[in-house]
Amino acid sequence: MKSALSQLSFARPRTLEEALTLLRDEPLVPIAGATDLYVGLNFGTLKAQRFLDITRLEELRGISVTGDRLVIGAGTTYTTIMHSASVRAHWPILADAASQVGGVQIQNRGTLGGNVANASPAGDTLPVLAVADAILQLRSAQSQRAVPFNSFYTGYRQTVLRPDELIVSIELPMVEGKQWFRKVGTRAAQAISKLVMAAVRTEAPRIALGSVAPTPLRLRRTEAALAGGSSIEDAIGVLQTEITPIDDLRSSEAYRRAVAGNLLRRFWAS
Amino acid sequence: MHDPDAPDSDESPHRLTRRGFLTQAGMAGVASVAAAMPLVGAAEAAPVPEAPDIPGTVPVALRINGTTHRIRIDPRATLLDTLRETVHLTGTKKGCDHGQCGACTVHVNGQRVNSCLRLALMHEGDDITTIEGIGVPEALHPMQAAFVAHDGYQCGYCTSGQIMSAVALLKEPCGPSDADVKELMSGNICRCGAYPNIVAAIQQVRGNTRVSEG
Numbered sequence: 001m002k003s004a005l006s007q008l009s010f011a012r013p014r015t016l017e018e019a020l021t022l023l024r025d026e027p028l029v030p031i032a033g034a035t036d037l038y039v040g041l042n043f044g045t046l047k048a049q050r051f052l053d054i055t056r057l058e059e060l061r062g063i064s065v066t067g068d069r070l071v072i073g074a075g076t077t078y079t080t081i082m083h084s085a086s087v088r089a090h091w092p093i094l095a096d097a098a099s100q101v102g103g104v105q106i107q108n109r110g111t112l113g114g115n116v117a118n119a120s121p122a123g124d125t126l127p128v129l130a131v132a133d134a135i136l137q138l139r140s141a142q143s144q145r146a147v148p149f150n151s152f153y154t155g156y157r158q159t160v161l162r163p164d165e166l167i168v169s170i171e172l173p174m175v176e177g178k179q180w181f182r183k184v185g186t187r188a189a190q191a192i193s194k195l196v197m198a199a200v201r202t203e204a205p206r207i208a209l210g211s212v213a214p215t216p217l218r219l220r221r222t223e224a225a226l227a228g229g230s231s232i233e234d235a236i237g238v239l240q241t242e243i244t245p246i247d248d249l250r251s252s253e254a255y256r257r258a259v260a261g262n263l264l265r266r267f268w269a270s
Numbered sequence: 271m272h273d274p275d276a277p278d279s280d281e282s283p284h285r286l287t288r289r290g291f292l293t294q295a296g297m298a299g300v301a302s303v304a305a306a307m308p309l310v311g312a313a314e315a316a317p318v319p320e321a322p323d324i325p326g327t328v329p330v331a332l333r334i335n336g337t338t339h340r341i342r343i344d345p346r347a348t349l350l351d352t353l354r355e356t357v358h359l360t361g362t363k364k365g366c367d368h369g370q371c372g373a374c375t376v377h378v379n380g381q382r383v384n385s386c387l388r389l390a391l392m393h394e395g396d397d398i399t400t401i402e403g404i405g406v407p408e409a410l411h412p413m414q415a416a417f418v419a420h421d422g423y424q425c426g427y428c429t430s431g432q433i434m435s436a437v438a439l440l441k442e443p444c445g446p447s448d449a450d451v452k453e454l455m456s457g458n459i460c461r462c463g464a465y466p467n468i469v470a471a472i473q474q475v476r477g478n479t480r481v482s483e484g
Contacts, residue, residue: 108381
């Protein structure tokens with residue numbers, strides 16, 4: 001434990017209303033699975049010292065189908081998602097993504113809302129939410145608003161979430177067409193992705209990539225090229241202009257560019 | 271390798287453990303330093319308080335292996351550090367301390383979690399089970415016995431985490447093949463490479479004794 005801060009406060013509300021009131025009155029960092037948070041605390045990169053434990057909030061848990069949408073509580077764990085019949089029926093690639101996050105110990109605790117709020121460009125479920133045109137329901141003590149997932153991120157680890165707001169649910173509108181998902185990592189399990197792609201094959205194909213830009217990225221121009229009848233090689237050319245991968249400890253820009261093109265080719269040939 | 275935290279096999283009531291020895295030697299060191307300082311009175315130096323009320327600590331009641339422990343901890347303390355350093359249940363091991371190796375695996379309400387990624391305070395009211403809670407040398411859990419029978423370890427450091435994951439796996443949806451077992455055990459790393467024997471032990475307990483690709 002390398003965090004130098006000795007005064008840490010820790011609130012454990014029982015209801016969503018209580019949690020939102022606490023958030024309104026003082027700056028607190030919400031924690032649920034804590035699977036990313038504690039890594040930051042251990043490495044000394046997390047300066048926060050006042051936390052709001054939202055794991056007890058029943059209002060944030062559960063999966064339902066409402067009209068044409070699959071609605072997932074922000075506090076729902078990867079384990080629940082990957083075994084959910086509703087998820088497997090409507091958004092099977094979300095179940096695939098959840099099953100590739102960490103090991104079972106992580107899946108039992110990590111939550112979908114946490115993956116979204118943590119705002120890592122490498123989050124495994126995020127390209128799925130991008131191609132789903134998911135809608136995030138945000139609540140504060142005073143208000144509720146719906147924010148499209150694809151306008152939630154404003155930059156690297158930056159979001160439009162206000163300090164007094166919680167993500168309460170994630171809604172995925174149903175979609176026709178074949179869904180496709182690939183995570184590329186150092187090994188099959190327990191590795192942060194070097195690259196992750198989610199796609200839906202419809203008349204207007206939807207394609208999103210993780211780990212190729214400061215935020216999860218929807219490839220609108222590549223989609224348009226494929227929808228307009230471009231060859232796959234031309235579409236890969238467009239893709240290369242949309243992504244801005246970097247060299248880091250997990251991979252290199254050159255590798256990510258090559259693999260991104262290969263993934264698009266595989267998806268289109270599938 | 272001998273587990274540095276395991277008690278010696280000597281059955282005498284005053285058996286010496288490495289941990290107990292180090293703890294006592296440390297306290298003796300404090301006492302002798304205090305005695306050598308002329309300004310500190312013997313009456314002040316001698317008693318070492320059992321559980322000093324350290325500023326900044328908070329009370330918590332944790333139910334571990336069926337027993338409720340009322341303790342004071344630093345609010346930042348992980349469940350792992352609390353188990354080992356405060357409750358002195360040292361069967362749970364610290365490997366990477368950031369959720370990659372699985373050595374610290376325990377059960378919370380029957381589900382396996384990495385105790386290094388949990389704040390202990392988040393678990394008031396939960397049922398926590400550690401390796402000490404699933405079997406004892408005189409009455410091993412079938413999974414512990416299978417690990418012994420199949421040599422499911424070499425140095426033994428990852429073993430308690432492997433066994434806690436394996437015991438949890440018995441109640442999880444898992445296909446019959448060795449590959450299915452490997453997938454669900456992917457959160458536990460063994461640097462000695464005892465994987466084939468670990469899979470064999472788990473498959474024996476599951477009743478799938480077929481040995482496959484290896």
